[in-house]
Amino acid sequence: MNTLLIARNTFREATRDRVLAGVLAAGLVLLAATQVLSPLALGEGRRLTVDLGLSGVSILGLMVVLLVGTSLVAKELERRTIFNLLSRPIARSSYLVGKWLGLSSALWVLAGFMSLALCLVLATHGAGSFAPGVAEAAYLTGLELMVVTALAVLFSALSTPVLSALYTLGFYLVGQWSYDLRSFGEHLPTVAGRLVGMIADLAPNLPLFNARAIAAGGHLTSLHHLGFATLYALLYAGCVLSLATAAFESRDFK
């Protein structure tokens, strides 16, 4: 119950923050820009619109995580608002999960709103058949943002907003290139190769959530893939939040 109350409050905080409104406006500008560029794409205008529109959802969502998520807990510690919460009968784990859930919900709303706008643009160009693919890709992007938000909460609970933004971005980039990194590690000497492989294994498998090219081609991903990605996202986020709770549990609030 307390988790949901904190999630609701975090959702309110994120949606009343100017960052989210700014990002949403930037998303709509990006969508408008695709309409200017699509006639130049030599018959690939729809593909370009879908690809750029969905990339926008992912990148702008990442910006919200970096700007809001990485200071989610650190800001509360710095401004000492956390005293008013954790002196009440609330478990520290509930607090962290609530923070994650609240920002994730705001990101789902952002992803939902932007993909809806994208579908409307496609429909006006008679490309409504792309909508199911766009919905699937947006769903997977939402899952990806949930995973990155969990990392942001972990780092935010342990360090300053700037450092946690750097760590989160680092994990995001390693996660995006985890396949390439693993292949690269295979060509290195044993110890270095194992180390690179370990880093790639620890980072989230973010390519799993990228269905933008499939949606841009007008195709759908399999239900099995969607189910697996959902399970992976929940498990990965669960592990990261457990780690965050373990570190947060023994912390003194000054």
Place this chain on the structure above:
Amino acid sequence: MSSWAERNPVRPNSIQPGPGHGPAEARLAVRAAGLTKLYRNPWTLRVTRGLEDLDLELERGEVMGYVGPNGAGKTTTLKLLTGLHKPTRGEAWIFGQPVGSIASRRRVGFLPEQPYFYDYLTGREYLELAGRLSGLSGREAGARAARWLGRVSLAGVERRRLRKYSKGMLQRLGLAATLIHEPELLILDEPMSGLDPLGRREVRDLLLEQRQRGVTVLFSSHILPDVEMLCDRVAILLSGRLTRVTRVSDLVDAGPQRVEIRCEGRPLLQVPPRIAPLIERVEHPGETALVLRAAERLNEVLEWLIGSGVRIRAVTPQRASLEELYIEAAQASGENGNPERRMA
């Protein structure tokens, strides 16, 4: 003359740690045994003492003032009791529940020093959130939020975002949030700091009201007259160590007794040598005050004044203030308000 600290030596500690369900726990709201907090700088590994071997018992319905200079360990104690800090050693219980457990915080209302709030929320939203997080249902939290907003004179601004509230308004809102779930124990860190006289009076009235309701209160303060007025007992903390826990009335009775004698005009007086060291003369517009530091010599002084033809306007006994006694204790321990924490 012996100092107040010499006349009132530290009581030997007799509190034994133990699980929190005995007869003592039915009587006690707070119990601490050997509670210690040491801070280690992660870079220099230097250890500083926040609080050392605190043994404290607070009975249900009692109001205790927690006084001491900056860095004495007052806030550390309150944070340990509310689970915001983890003790290095020792244990403490609130209503028999070990501190740090969620159960120990169910019946507690905590107001941190200079409380900060979510400035994107309105006053009403904040109180509702505070109520719900303390276990109230949505409907009950809404009703109590409305009631408390009126009680702390914020009903007219309940829909205004907190970033537009003044410091005094925020302090009152913080107090309302602390009280919204009707806790049985109030832990308040400097509840009157930064308030104007009117705000202080309002907070004082609220605390007196809670006291009448039988709520146990533990609060730290630098404003000693407030502590003197509100508290049953006072605990003095110096350099992370509890120096004294005693009844306010005992402290005051144990202090020096003085009498102020107000006389008309500015009489030219030759004070007899036998009482001269006991009298301090203070000139006021149109009158003179003589402060006699030994109340038992009052008759002798009055006889001398009347015999000298002085017209006496008033004779007022003066109690030693807690402030004087506190400063005396601090000086006796060599503290002198030194804000630095001592090395452990």
